[in-house]
Amino acid sequence: MEFNQEQQMLADMATKYLQEQYTFEQRQMSVRDHQGFNAEQWQQFAEMGWLAAPLPEAAGGFDAGAMGLVALCEPMGAHLVTEPFLESAVICSRILAESGNALAMDKLTALGAGELTAALAIGELFRLRSWSNTYTWGRPHGDRFTLYGDKTVVLNGTQADVLLVTAKTWGATHALFLVDANLPGIKRKTYTTWDGRNAANIRFDNVDLGPEALLAQGKEAERILQMAFQFGVIAAGAESVGMMQALLDATVDYTKQRVQYGSRLADFQVLRHKMVDMLVQLEQSRSLLLAAASAFDAADHGTGRLVAALKVKTAAAGRFVAQNAVQLHGGIATTDDLNVGHYLKRLTALEGWPMSRDAFIGEFIRETARVG
Amino acid sequence: MSYDAFREQVRTFLNENLTPELRRAGELTTTVFSDFEASQAWHRILYQQGWVAPDWPVEQGGTGWDVNERYIFQEECKLANAPSLFALGLQMLGPMLMGYGTDEQKARYLPRILSGEDVWCQGYSEPGAGSDLASLRTAAVRDGDDYVINGQKTWTSMAHHANKMFLLVRTSKEGKPQAGISFLLLDDMQAPGLKVDPIISLDGRVEQCACFFEDVRIPVANRVGEENQGWAVAKFLLEFERGGHNYTIDLKKQIKKVREIGAMHHGIDGRPSLENVTLASRLAELEVDALAVEYTDLRLKRAFAEGGNAGALSSLAKLTGTELTQRFHEIALDMLGPAALPYQPDALEPGFDGSLVSEDYALTTMAEYLNGRASTIYGGSAQVQRNIIAKLVLQLDS
Numbered sequence: 001m002e003f004n005q006e007q008q009m010l011a012d013m014a015t016k017y018l019q020e021q022y023t024f025e026q027r028q029m030s031v032r033d034h035q036g037f038n039a040e041q042w043q044q045f046a047e048m049g050w051l052a053a054p055l056p057e058a059a060g061g062f063d064a065g066a067m068g069l070v071a072l073c074e075p076m077g078a079h080l081v082t083e084p085f086l087e088s089a090v091i092c093s094r095i096l097a098e099s100g101n102a103l104a105m106d107k108l109t110a111l112g113a114g115e116l117t118a119a120l121a122i123g124e125l126f127r128l129r130s131w132s133n134t135y136t137w138g139r140p141h142g143d144r145f146t147l148y149g150d151k152t153v154v155l156n157g158t159q160a161d162v163l164l165v166t167a168k169t170w171g172a173t174h175a176l177f178l179v180d181a182n183l184p185g186i187k188r189k190t191y192t193t194w195d196g197r198n199a200a201n202i203r204f205d206n207v208d209l210g211p212e213a214l215l216a217q218g219k220e221a222e223r224i225l226q227m228a229f230q231f232g233v234i235a236a237g238a239e240s241v242g243m244m245q246a247l248l249d250a251t252v253d254y255t256k257q258r259v260q261y262g263s264r265l266a267d268f269q270v271l272r273h274k275m276v277d278m279l280v281q282l283e284q285s286r287s288l289l290l291a292a293a294s295a296f297d298a299a300d301h302g303t304g305r306l307v308a309a310l311k312v313k314t315a316a317a318g319r320f321v322a323q324n325a326v327q328l329h330g331g332i333a334t335t336d337d338l339n340v341g342h343y344l345k346r347l348t349a350l351e352g353w354p355m356s357r358d359a360f361i362g363e364f365i366r367e368t369a370r371v372g
Numbered sequence: 373m374s375y376d377a378f379r380e381q382v383r384t385f386l387n388e389n390l391t392p393e394l395r396r397a398g399e400l401t402t403t404v405f406s407d408f409e410a411s412q413a414w415h416r417i418l419y420q421q422g423w424v425a426p427d428w429p430v431e432q433g434g435t436g437w438d439v440n441e442r443y444i445f446q447e448e449c450k451l452a453n454a455p456s457l458f459a460l461g462l463q464m465l466g467p468m469l470m471g472y473g474t475d476e477q478k479a480r481y482l483p484r485i486l487s488g489e490d491v492w493c494q495g496y497s498e499p500g501a502g503s504d505l506a507s508l509r510t511a512a513v514r515d516g517d518d519y520v521i522n523g524q525k526t527w528t529s530m531a532h533h534a535n536k537m538f539l540l541v542r543t544s545k546e547g548k549p550q551a552g553i554s555f556l557l558l559d560d561m562q563a564p565g566l567k568v569d570p571i572i573s574l575d576g577r578v579e580q581c582a583c584f585f586e587d588v589r590i591p592v593a594n595r596v597g598e599e600n601q602g603w604a605v606a607k608f609l610l611e612f613e614r615g616g617h618n619y620t621i622d623l624k625k626q627i628k629k630v631r632e633i634g635a636m637h638h639g640i641d642g643r644p645s646l647e648n649v650t651l652a653s654r655l656a657e658l659e660v661d662a663l664a665v666e667y668t669d670l671r672l673k674r675a676f677a678e679g680g681n682a683g684a685l686s687s688l689a690k691l692t693g694t695e696l697t698q699r700f701h702e703i704a705l706d707m708l709g710p711a712a713l714p715y716q717p718d719a720l721e722p723g724f725d726g727s728l729v730s731e732d733y734a735l736t737t738m739a740e741y742l743n744g745r746a747s748t749i750y751g752g753s754a755q756v757q758r759n760i761i762a763k764l765v766l767q768l769d770s
Contacts, residue, residue, distance in 0.1 A: 001671070002674075252768065272762040272768055273755065273762070275762065275768070276758040276765075279761065280691070284665070284668055286671075287664055287668040287671055290667070290671070291663070291667045313664055358653070361653045364656050364660060365653075368656070
């Protein structure tokens with residue numbers, strides 16, 4: 001339940017790089033000018049091996065596993081990285097790798113090299129994002145498919161070259177399609193999100209797909225998505241823990257410096273106790289993060305339960321830590337100039353990713369019934 | 373032996389030795405203490421087996437089990453509803469004497485703690501000194517080879533059953549409050565000048581006492597450590613009191629109990645409470661937090677083994693363990709509603725053979741809830757633990 005030497009090196013390397021090359025000012029500039037996607041940074045991430053790190057060796061990756069992912073994502077959270085590591089390199093790459101599809105393997109190489117990015121199109125209008133609740137269709141015609149439907153809030157949707165789309169095929173079987181984002185019949189309405197990134201609503205208007213576009217369907221598609229989401233929740237959990245630590249450190253520093261009524265804020269007991277509660281939330285999240293990542297890497301049968309627990313805990317803990325970091329900083333943290341508010345935004349975005357905390361409470365109950 | 377085989381061995385032993393009466397005493401336990409007679413009976417059985425002090429070194433009567441085996445043993449005992457052992461001698465004074473006691477003190481006291489012959493209580497808190505223990509005032513004045521003790525101790529757990537007491541006394545008023553404290557061993561709870569008054573708790577029963585000292589004599593040879601150096605000894609024990617307790621196992625038992633209640637007791641919709649979405653989600657959130665405490669405790673134990681700050685770590689474990697346990701008490705209460713209301717103190721005694729006015733699974737809920745309020749007060753209140761963490765972990769004073 002702790003880093004080995006290799007993972008520690010990965011974490012140290014990431015921290016060092018981001019400290020030097022990914023300052024808050026640079027980040028803000030990239031959010032303003034490039035919708036959070038700095039192509040040069042992304043190329044650096046690829047060259048350092050980060051984009052291929054989460055993938056199995058068979059898919060051209062370095063097999064860093066979930067624990068390796070934690071080592072990378074914690075510093076990314078601490079430095080508020082806006083490039084689509086979670087959305088593309090973690091979730092989409094994992095889906096492609098699990099599918100074993102020949103076309104998917106080609107795309108993986110390009111994704112790992114930073115030549116492409118991908119996005120998962122799963123959300124739709126008027127409904128919470130879910131796997132089974134979809135009104136997008138992939139109608140079979142011989143061995144080809146016609147994709148029809150609308151997807152909303154596709155994260156990294158502006159940038160993505162490749163889309164992974166959930167849909168129903170003719171017998172109402174659920175399926176996952178691999179779709180080139182520039183095919184005829186695809187229209188994107190692009191925008192930015194509150195956490196400094198890009199997204200799109202995407203219309204698929206009778207898009208013609210070849211047989212190779214079908215990544216998986218039925219139970220196999222379900223398995224792949226579940227596996228990818230577990231991996232993603234661990235990555236997002238690590239990002240959240242990185243942010244919570246950064247917020248707690250900033251709050252402790254600030255309260256030691258700021259003087260009110262003739263005393264340092266840090267000397268007021270009510271504030272000290274609040275910071276201890278922030279620490280408890282952070283450390284409990286970290287414990288579940290390490291437990292879930294270890295279980296994932298060991299293919300433990302209790303992994304699903306721990307991952308659900310991680311999600312339930314970090315969503316609440318992130319909200320608590322971020323809100324109190326703002327509160328203890330006071331007015332300055334309600335401005336765009338200080339990073340504290342930007343952590344609040346990103347943590348808030350992650351609370352509902354990939355699905356709501358409540359959905360994972362249900363998942364935790366089901367998994368508890370399954371594994372005891 | 374593999375851990376699975378070890379667990380089997382423990383289970384076999386428990387099946388053979390844990391009588392229905394003892395199990396019942398375990399079931400009816402609503403504080404850290406079980407029924408005194410049952411606890412002592414179980415102590416003697418474990419002593420016969422050589423398993424009464426797994427945490428002690430083998431040469432002093434320990435078992436030689438590794439940390440996992442000790443955990444398995446504790447967990448199996450708790451989940452099988454074994455009575456809790458009275459911990460003040462085994463968990464606190466024993467290890468402390470091994471570190472700070474003279475050879476003579478070790479030879480005299482350790483075997484009798486192990487056998488259960490001596491039952492120790494702890495004279496720490498006073499009416500004016502609870503969480504702020506260093507302000508204690510009970511005075512010890514040298515008179516020849518004795519100290520003469522005057523003052524009052526309170527919240528002395530099980531003083532009405534104990535035959536010996538270890539206590540903190542003030543031997544000097546010079547310097548910081550911590551500097552003038554000494555640690556003494558009182559050999560006889562029947563000593564002239566000592567009066568023990570029971571304190572009735574919210575559940576109507578007695579676990580705590582007030583102890584009045586009027587010219588009680590304790591030989592100087594019964595001092596542990598140097599005169600005025602008792603605070604170091606006391607702090608060691610306090611950290612034990614906070615960190616030595618295994619909250620993970622407590623929480624597992626709470627989960628089991630609440631699930632039992634939720635499966636048996638039906639809500640207003642006519643379905644078992646556990647099938648009610650609201651209650652099921654609330655319970656799930658508590659179980660998530662229990663997992664978080666469990667894995668945090670594992671990390672703390674590793675940090676402790678690697679030389680981390682025991683004070684800070686034991687405070688974190690105590691704070692989270694007790695506050696979460698209280699939330700389990702609350703959800704049990706919420707599931708039961710009025711069914712938790714019947715007050716039948718006799719029925720909480722293991723020997724009770726009358727008829728119950730409530731469901732058996734509802735019998736202990738209110739007592740646990742009420743008694744549980746003390747857990748965030750004793751051993752340094754939750755607020756004191758937060759002060760310690762603020763200072764030692766967050767370093768807010770620097």
